[in-house]
Amino acid sequence: MTVADIVSRAGIARNTFYENFRSKEDCFLATQEYAMTAALERVVAAAGDLGNWADRVRAGLTAFLEYVAEEPALARTCMVEALAAGPAAVERYEKSQQAFVSLFKLGRDVSPHGAALPETLEEAIIGGVFWIVYQRLAVSEVATIPELLPQLIEFALTPYLGAEAAREVATGDGGTVQSQARS
Amino acid sequence: MSDPANPPVDSPEYPPELARLPPGRHGLPREFVSHNQRERLIAGLAEAVAENGYAGTTIAHITRNAAVSRRTFYEHFGSKDECFIAAYDTVMAELRKRVGEAFDQQDEWPQAVRAGIGAMLEFLAAEPNLARLSMVEALVAGPVVVERYDAAIQSLVPYFAAGREGLPDDVLAGLSPTTEEALVGGMVSLISRRIFADRTEELESLLPDLVEFTLTPYLGSAEAAKVARAS
Numbered sequence: 001m002t003v004a005d006i007v008s009r010a011g012i013a014r015n016t017f018y019e020n021f022r023s024k025e026d027c028f029l030a031t032q033e034y035a036m037t038a039a040l041e042r043v044v045a046a047a048g049d050l051g052n053w054a055d056r057v058r059a060g061l062t063a064f065l066e067y068v069a070e071e072p073a074l075a076r077t078c079m080v081e082a083l084a085a086g087p088a089a090v091e092r093y094e095k096s097q098q099a100f101v102s103l104f105k106l107g108r109d110v111s112p113h114g115a116a117l118p119e120t121l122e123e124a125i126i127g128g129v130f131w132i133v134y135q136r137l138a139v140s141e142v143a144t145i146p147e148l149l150p151q152l153i154e155f156a157l158t159p160y161l162g163a164e165a166a167r168e169v170a171t172g173d174g175g176t177v178q179s180q181a182r183s
Numbered sequence: 184m185s186d187p188a189n190p191p192v193d194s195p196e197y198p199p200e201l202a203r204l205p206p207g208r209h210g211l212p213r214e215f216v217s218h219n220q221r222e223r224l225i226a227g228l229a230e231a232v233a234e235n236g237y238a239g240t241t242i243a244h245i246t247r248n249a250a251v252s253r254r255t256f257y258e259h260f261g262s263k264d265e266c267f268i269a270a271y272d273t274v275m276a277e278l279r280k281r282v283g284e285a286f287d288q289q290d291e292w293p294q295a296v297r298a299g300i301g302a303m304l305e306f307l308a309a310e311p312n313l314a315r316l317s318m319v320e321a322l323v324a325g326p327v328v329v330e331r332y333d334a335a336i337q338s339l340v341p342y343f344a345a346g347r348e349g350l351p352d353d354v355l356a357g358l359s360p361t362t363e364e365a366l367v368g369g370m371v372s373l374i375s376r377r378i379f380a381d382r383t384e385e386l387e388s389l390l391p392d393l394v395e396f397t398l399t400p401y402l403g404s405a406e407a408a409k410v411a412r413a414s
Contacts, residue, residue: 083322084329086238090322094376113404118392118411123376124369131336131368132361138333151359159399163357 003027028077028085029092035074036096039067043100053106054161054169058153060103061129065149068133072142079134100126107160117159125156221259223249225270228263233312237267237320267316267324268331274317275335281306282342292346293402293410297394299342300370304393307374308386318375339367346401358400366397 003024007017021027047060068075082089104122108114129152136145150170157166227249231240242263246256260266285302289295307314321332343363370393377385391411398407
């Protein structure tokens with residue numbers, strides 16, 4: 001891809017491109033930043049208001065996968081091409097993963113064995129979720145992404161709540177799961 | 184430095200410096216010297232990439248590190264990309280071999296997983312240049328390498344999938360088909376982040392966390408923690 005490709009797709013003059021971006025790389029980083037911010041806003045809006053942590057995770061992951069399915073080209077930019085776009089882009093990709101960490105960490109408070117969970121658990125869970133989505137985007141299987149939702153919810157919740165309670169949330173009848181997990 | 188990407192030449196009684204001699208004058212067969220030059224170029228690339236990144240690495244860096252001529256470089260590789268692919272494949276073959284051997288030496292699956300992850304961390308921690316080449320720079324080295332990187336990571340899936348064998352039906356029913364892929368992705372993400380941040384010295388301390396993380400879906404968190412924290 002060249003700057004010429006970008007300006008021709010955008011229907012703007014080359015001059016206009018350089019008034020806005022220093023280079024193709026600069027434009028790439030701005031696109032990545034834009035898409036990541038949009039995705040995170042959607043996740044926060046979906047997950048923010050719910051009182052129950054497991055429901056928040058479910059809502060957050062749902063919003064995330066919806067965004068990816070709606071904007072596969074942007075998601076590819078953020079999660080596939082970013083990995084081959086140089087250190088600055090990779091760094092931002094890593095940071096976007098970290099944004100999910102705080103949401104997952106709250107699960108330690110509701111987990112019966114929260115204190116004993118490995119320190120790196122959240123990083124590993126989010127790395128796993130991103131990897132699965134990344135693989136589907138890399139091979140252009142965008143259509144299969146929404147089907148992954150129950151599997152990813154279950155994967156993310158199991159370490160905190162145990163497999164059974166995690167499955168209940170994943171399959172959608174987990175309204176009172178948090179209190180069940182506590183007992 | 185012990186360098187598994189550039190193992191000692193085929194006949195160990197020859198000191199490696201011998202290979203610096205041009206072919207013909209010392210009676211070494213031509214293909215022996217040639218093979219060794221290739222290995223040296225691969226090691227030279229790994230060193231150059233660690234110093235300059237993939238994008239900043241030039242063929243001059245590689246030939247200088249390998250102490251061979253530019254012409255010799257082009258006898259072995261058509262481009263920097265081609266040399267990188269050869270280096271990547273060499274590193275991954277070594278990593279795969281070590282992980283496979285460590286895994287196979289254990290009778291019980293949970294211990295085999297622990298040994299396999301341990302072997303991977305040990306190799307990457309001992310070889311920071313190769314760790315960076317295979318887990319970080321590979322991602323910026325073009326579509327061919329990225330495809331191989333993806334395949335290499337997915338090739339770890341069967342080690343974990345083996346844990347399904349013999350599980351009670353109710354546990355099996357609860358394991359989604361993407362469990363192994365997610366575990367592998369999570370594990371690699373933890374490892375690459377440390378390498379990316381130049382913190383390879385932390386890699387080996389990840390062992391208990393990674394073992395617990397990967398065994399939990401199969402054994403439950405209490406049993407997984409026991410295997411992970413066993414000395």
